[in-house]
Amino acid sequence: MTFNPLEQRGIPLDRQVRSWRELDVAPIDPDATDPYTRCRVITMNGIEVEAILFSHQLARHTADPEIKRSLAEVRYVEAQQQKAVNWLLPGVSSVLETTIAYEQVAVDLTAWIARMEPDPYLRQAYEFGVLEDFDHLYRYANLYEMIEHRKAESIVDGLTEVMPGRPTRMHHRHPYDNVRDPYDRTRVDPLSKLHALTVMSAEQQTMNFYMNTGPTYMEPIARQLYQEIGLIEEEHVTHYESLVDPGETWWEQLVNHEYNECYLYYSFMEQESHPKVKALWELHLNMELEHLRIACDLMRRHDGREPEEVLAPQLPNVLTFEPNKAYLRELLATQIDLTTLGAGYVREAHERFEEMQRRLNDGERPPSDRVMDQHRQVFGRDYRLETEGPHPVASERA
Amino acid sequence: MGAAEDEAVDEHARTGDPVAGDDVVALLMRQHGEIHTLFDEVRAAEGEARAEAFRRLVRLLAVHETAEEEVVHPHARTAFDGGGEVADDRLAEEKAAKEKLTALEDMDVSDPAFVPALLSLRNAVLVHARAEERYEFALLRRTTSPARLALMAKAVRAAEATAPTHPHPGVESAAANLAVGPVAAVMDRARDAIRRTMGGGDG
Incomplete structure (x- = not known):
């Protein structure tokens, strides 16, 4: 690939604000659209939400009012981008339908990134996390x-297959064990920085979604399950954010954010089958190129460094939504019983883990187990979608 | 927390629990799911299988909408503030959906215009179903006793058992249902079954 965002010209910032009419996007049809189109929408919403929140944090750590104004101007456009993207989701879908789509994103996005991640420690972090999202989907x-x-x-x-992953009850680790070691920003492959930012943003948006929509349910088991999985999403944000080198300056982080947005809009534009959605990815790519240029200027001015020092010379291979069934089955067969200890991984339930489990469960089964009990009571079976044969782990077969 | 509040929490736990299951809201939501799945089935099938699936869809829609018109909307009118307006909005949606359904009924299932018309109907039905869940059912659960919700569920099941053919535009009010011809006669049977179950109450 030869696309280099640093050499492209985008839409000038003063022409990026859209009217109500332009923001009023037509929602996708939930039954007649490629599920991966919806996955791309959910992913880019998470990316835009992170862009907005990161820019707010940066502004709160900035004294110069002119810089605050410059950040505010780009951030307003990003807020409009988030609206245009997330409003592609249709109102006829229920919260639970959107939730299942969020988990499909978590599974196929994280699995693809794990497959492509060059660094073994980082790859292990994604392989570990994806088996948990896989169980949430179930x-x-x-x-x-x-x-x-x-x-x-x-x-x-x-x-995407739907069947048991690492059992949800095992995801409640002591917070101490959710913090990983960061990559070294001076030596890591630039692609690894993009991966970490992307998965962190997706998990953060999932956390936000569950923490706000969970209480809209009337059914007690639904309320309880959203609480339980919502807490695990917080663990996942902790897990993934700790992979990022904290030695990156604010401006370097800003450049990484904008570069990643260019990478993802470009990737999704390349593979999008829905013509109107594809046009939106293209429009937003052309906006992001300008945001990247502005971020690069800020980095040069405040860090006295060239952005090229921290970025890849050209975009990596496009990030792709595609089935990862064989890969996931391999992970299920080999890593279903892992947990974390400190910054690493072990197979045995250690003391800190067991103490955390005792305090949370207090002698009862968690909602994620009770939802299965109740389902079996009504249907006499569990629900699963195994398109490639029986579960790879014998004890997890129906 | 007082005794009354304790009671309210208990009541919620029973009515909101999908396993307890036989309140009218859980039952109608099950039918919403089945209707949506039948739309998928009609769209995916071809030839006689499609025609057969479509007939089942029409039957289910008829049972479902009749039950809502007879049991749910009249109750909503008095159950909570603004219930009358909420019910009117739902009836308007039902009428629009029935008009789309009528247009489809005269069409051969292999007609190239069938699937677009089906998708248009599906959208109207889904919008209506979601609006009921959000603006009507949520308030019913809040304002209606578990015993009443269970009785309403029994009435909806009685209507299900009479299996009317299909709904008819212009009969959205309980009163007008009495007046119309042969199709409405089937709906009358559903209505009668409902009234018997509800013990001649207000529906």
């Missing part, structure tokens, strides 16, 4: 059939 799919009497295959469309 639990929510069972809740969905119980409440809405629909099967999750109508949402994931056979692209």
